[in-house]
Amino acid sequence: MKFIDILRDHLHEFNQRYERQITPSMRQAIQAMLSCRTNTQRISQWACQSCTHTADFPLSCGHRSCPQCQHNTTTDWLAKQQAKLLPVEYYMVTFTLPFELRVIAKHQPESMYKAMFSVAASVLKDFAHNSKQLGGDIGFTGVLHTHNRRRDFHPHIHFIIPAGSFNKDKKQWRKSKGKYLFNAFNLAKVWRARLMEHLTMQLDITLPASIPKKWVVDCQHVGKGLPALKYLSRYLYRGVLPDNNIISDIDGQVSFEYKDSQSKTTKIRTLPAVKFLYQILQHVLPKGLRRVRDYGLLRGNCSKLRQQIQLMLAVAGAVFPLVAKVKRALATRTCPCCHQPMCFMGIHQNGLGNSRPTSLTITA
Template structure:
């Protein structure tokens, strides 16, 4: 995305992206994929103007698919040569170099696809989309139908059968195994930011973009009266900016410290 968007033939801009790793399917099987949200435009190479994409069109999906196809196979081969791809079970034969090269050759002949969805209807839809993938685990409580000696029964949506709702029962050990497939390693960052949204310079880049677009940063003054925190202080001029979005910080609540009368003196 960054490479093709930077090309003058397509957009000629530095874009941003928020990407969220999603590892499960409806039946808790291992289905790793990434959900991406990309603003429809970016900063010029000199950072002096905002370049918007054409209405209804962002980047050519055929060009995206061919570049992704090549990069994926190159990195797959590099990982294999560095002995970072162990194979087990039905795939153990791929440990042989000739067998692995045969599979790579067949993958090169396949046309890969990239699907870019149309823009969201507005900010609320963007937040609703993000919330579905950033604050959920592999299965929610409402999908659990029963837990008994036969195992765990849960509902799932079969998209190959017209998105019909069905139920599935798994033995307890298999249900736990599938669920634990989606517990990420300690310290693994499931949400990542790229381009002008990268953590290192997001604040400065967003302030620059707002200035180029003559957009006012969101503040407490923009909220409806019923949305304003009751204990927010009116004067925000001296508050530091938010390290994430660059807007003025808003005081939601001030927590009082411990009362001295409740402290037990140290007599040791």
């Protein structure tokens, strides 16, 4: 069962039920997914290597919310992040937006998510500078998730942080020891104060009357960095719910499975089809909003400094993790006549066979 099939079958009822809640970004995502691999302006041209058979195929929509696209984008991101891995312990720090402020995130997602990123990043940088163990510049990668495992609206940002800092004055790398990075309760206090000040003073947003005094920030040791990166990459560019998690669509009721974070067991959730569609589409991000951001030593313009740090660690005897090279999935087609592999010839405009082909990477 595919999400796009459910969307196509129940689109009319969904539009009627959620007309006021559907944002322009949602409509763009819906249009892209419904045309994915079915009706595109450009098509890929293939030719059999053993016989004379040729065939044209529509391209993928490429939308980041589409569950059947963007595999290569995820692969590329993971490969770039793997190149930045350091032979140190890693931590995952998660900043969660409290329930009372989520209505603001729904109505002003771009402003709220940008504020969450900037405030949380400033908190981490300041804690690192004031830390007795670190006392320098750190690097970290933030990934925005807008849902929990049940796919409810639950905005939070995961930050992956290598436990070490660089002192620019001494040109020294300082490695954090033990299984402790920052105090989560102190992080939560500063996170609450700074975000509320940012929303009211800089964005002029009126906050709800009742806001909890205790916010949630989680800081946990995750060992090496690669498993954490792979965890974060699951939902980056391939939609909120993978198609293989959808179990059934029977009598207007859609069931999907998820892994419960508390019991670690697989559970099934069933919703009316139109509610299920909104449950997934409410997580479509505004166009142009970056879901992933690198800070400090992990920024793109710090590549030379990272290489120096990696060299310093190697000279000091650190053993770098052996990371298997991430391979891109190549598109393949099989000839329907002789069942032999077909060769990709290029991409041309739909209906304009004499157009000049272009060499683009496509998703099968």
